[in-house]
Amino acid sequence: MKWLNNTSFGLVLFGFMFLSFLIGVGLNDFPLLKFDPNIKLYEILTLFLALSIPFFVKKWIEDKRAIKSSIIDEVKEIGKTISDIQTVLGVTSNSEDTSFSLALSDTINRKFHVCELQIQSLKEQLDTSFKISGRNLADEIFREYVAYKNFLTGEEVTLNENLTVTTTFLVENYTRSSIFERKLKVAIHEIHKF
Numbered sequence: 001m002k003w004l005n006n007t008s009f010g011l012v013l014f015g016f017m018f019l020s021f022l023i024g025v026g027l028n029d030f031p032l033l034k035f036d037p038n039i040k041l042y043e044i045l046t047l048f049l050a051l052s053i054p055f056f057v058k059k060w061i062e063d064k065r066a067i068k069s070s071i072i073d074e075v076k077e078i079g080k081t082i083s084d085i086q087t088v089l090g091v092t093s094n095s096e097d098t099s100f101s102l103a104l105s106d107t108i109n110r111k112f113h114v115c116e117l118q119i120q121s122l123k124e125q126l127d128t129s130f131k132i133s134g135r136n137l138a139d140e141i142f143r144e145y146v147a148y149k150n151f152l153t154g155e156e157v158t159l160n161e162n163l164t165v166t167t168t169f170l171v172e173n174y175t176r177s178s179i180f181e182r183k184l185k186v187a188i189h190e191i192h193k194f
Helices: 007-027 041-094 102-153 167-193
Strands: none
Touching: 007 041, 041 102, 041 167, 102 167
């Protein structure tokens, strides 16, 4: 029943009612209804608006809700990708080889690449749906993402051949990632306010 939610349904319904009214008036086929010449044009328009506004407003509200829900799901996916990075580091810290190996670095870089694609998608959706305020929010998210990525894949980590995934490193990583995750949670609240 998708056609019931369509805005054109309201227009077709109004057109059908108006056409029926004209045919009825033309044939004088209103035995139960008498046309009152005292009815003003603004009263007819008020009646039309009272009947048609719920169709249009409901559709507009549902569309906004669906857009916000989709964007919020995208933000949650970014959070899951960051959690995957935490999991990879946690598994490494619990294994026998806790060195920050090339394989570990490649895995983390792949996760960051996925995260960048998700952020780019989010940025485009926010820009399309909410223009300037959405673009500003996407830029704030991207800045926090870059700060976290630079910590985990920056020169200190990649050039240090003796780096191991220790508890101290995990705590620092968790602190940095929680700043980014907090920004994502705040973004969800800001999206609800749009």
